[in-house]
Amino acid sequence: MFFQNQKCIALISVHGDPAAEIGKEEAGGQNVYIRQVGEALSRQGWQVDMYTRRADPDQPKIVQHTPTCRTIWISAGPKMFIPRDELFEYLPTFVQGFLKFQRQSGYPYRVVHTNYWLSSWVGMQLKKVLPVSQVHTYHSLGAVKYQSIPTVPLIASTRLDVEKMCLETAEQIVATSPQEKEHMRSLVSTKGNIDIIPCGTDVHHFGSVSREAARHTLGIDSDEKVILYVGRFDPRKGIETLVQAVAQSQVRQHQRVRLIIGGGSRPGESDGRERERIEGIVAELGLSDITHFPGRLNPKTDLPTYYAAADVSVVPSHYEPFGLVAVEAMACRTPVIASNVGGLQFTVRSEATGLLVPPKDEAAFAAAIDRILMNPTWQRVLGLAARQHVEASEPLSRQAHHRKLDTVEKASWPTYISQKFY
The missing domain is CATH 3.40.50.2000 (Glycogen Phosphorylase B;)
Incomplete structure (x- = not known):
């Protein structure tokens, strides 16, 4: 009682x-x-x-x-x-x-x-x-x-x-x-x-892994440019927009690029069908050699490492009330490129912690990716500001x-x- x-x-x-x-x-x-x-x-x-x-x-x-x-x-x-x-x-x-x-x-x-x-x-x-x-x-x-x-x-x-x-x-x-x-x-x-x-988010958990340690764990070379997506396989998440943007990106002509699309899926279910559709687009665009699908990323053991290893985290959703992935990535000192919708407009400070672009706009996402990946000094500045922003508003x-x-x-x-x- x-x-x-x-x-x-x-x-x-x-x-x-x-x-x-x-x-x-x-x-x-x-x-x-x-x-x-x-x-x-x-x-x-x-x-x-x-x-x-x-x-x-x-x-x-x-x-x-x-x-x-x-x-x-x-x-x-x-x-x-x-x-x-x-x-x-x-x-x-x-x-x-x-x-x-x-x-x-x-x-x-x-x-x-x-x-x-x-x-x-x-x-x-x-x-x-x-x-x-x-x-x-x-x-x-x-x-x-x-x-x-x-x-x-x-x-x-x-x-x-x-x-x-x-x-x-x-x-x-x-x-x-x-x-x-x-x-x-x-x-x-x-x-x-x-x-x-x-x-x-837990600023002690997200942000606990250094970029060097993360890349060593994942087997990613220091000179690779890593673009990361984390989330469900759902058409509303805009993964197709990201893939098309990477295909249009100019940075691939000058740098080694790796696209990581992290998220769980089940064959035969809606998320499994969406993953198959995205894999088909990746193949059609000739991106299979640089695109990796690691599957579900465990929040405790995997996510901090993947966020830290990335040069940029992309949230191309058609709509997000808040955008928890963006907060987690910024806590790991990774700048975010996100759709200029919903709560993402509040979470990401464009030009300060990342960039906001119109949703479903492949060319705008490609240009944003190029701006950050082709300017490593600015990328680091954005990442540090992102961490500070999360800590200040945590x-x-x-x-x-x-x-x-x-x-x-x-x-x-x-x-x-x-x-x-x-």
């Missing part, structure tokens, strides 16, 4: 499993964000339960990450992977599973932090029966996403209605960038409470945990939630 002042919080992410292997289908930045927020809250004295949908019959009911932070899988629909756009019909079952587990465990949640629009619907239902406050992070907005895709899914109208209702009724909305907040206000609703808390830094909060924008999420709801 728990004391009355026990700090308990439920993090809800119906489709983004915080315990998932990053790089699998629909497993990326949101999963990392939730896991790191949960573990940070547990270090501040919270009991953290992270709820997600069971997508595999072999998954255990619970996995314990720390003594006070765990992932709980709730059965809702078939115990298999289901694309996020097809999950809405199973949400009532998810709500019932949550309530059943909560009654059995006895944890008196005072806050539910919902992630993505599916979870926001769950949170709004829970508020009808539990004395909880809802904090919500969108991760992406339908009103923005549907502008960048050719075919709008059938669930679109439902999503837009749910996102508007959540913004207007949740006790607090967390935007990860000023751009995301502006989109909420201009495209969703003028009502609701929004605070900006940027995503962070919202999970120890300093943020102990100082009095003057502005929410510089607060860590765990510190903010502790002060606001406890």
Whole structure:
């Protein structure tokens, strides 16, 4: 039994499993964000339960990450992977599973932090029966996403209605960038409470490997120019734009270039089919000899090394609410070339920590790659400034945990939630 002042919080992410292997289908930045927020809250004295949908019959009911932070899988629909756009019909079952587990465990949640629009619907239902406050992070907005895709899914109208209702009724909305907040206000609703808390990363982990050590580990010569992509195989990630840009790049006429496309995929699944498509484009453009597909990069053992070994990290997404890859790369002193969209406009300081270019613009990406790779002195200056930028704005830094909060924008999420709801 728990004391009355026990700090308990439920993090809800119906489709983004915080315990998932990053790089699998629909497993990326949101999963990392939730896991790191949960573990940070547990270090501040919270009991953290992270709820997600069971997508595999072999998954255990619970996995314990720390003594006070765990992932709980709730059965809702078939115990298999289901694309996020097809999950809405199973949400009532998810709500019932949550309530059943909560009654059995006895944890008196005072806050539910919902992630993505599916979870926001769950949170709004829970508020009808539990004395909880809802904090919500969108991760992406339908009103923005549907502008960048050719075919709008059938669930679109439902999503837009749910996102508007959540913004207007949740006790607090967390935007990860000023751009995301502006989109909420201009495209969703003028009502609701929004605070900006940027995503962070572990600056001790990312940035712990030197360029020389990284290249030695990966067998990359010191004179090679390394262009790195990290992320899922998904058409919206813009990998084709990057490949076409490398083909157009002038630097290949003067330097040895290596293109690394890192990300997991499964044959026969959507990510596997996209990887095959990208491999076909690489072959057609005559880039097979310089392009490497290392597969899934383990965040703990591989990513810091690959980021450090690269001369530039490219994020060519058609849309990114924040862009965690960009933050991780900059923490490793690697400049970033990114699409001038969404939160990337806030994460990357163009001409200072990297370059921002129009999305889907192969020529612009090629020119940006040439500018950085053909000027190694500037490349190093950008990389050092990138590291300093991440350190200066790092919202999970120890300093943020102990100082009095003057502005929410510089607060860590765990510190903010502790002060606001406890």
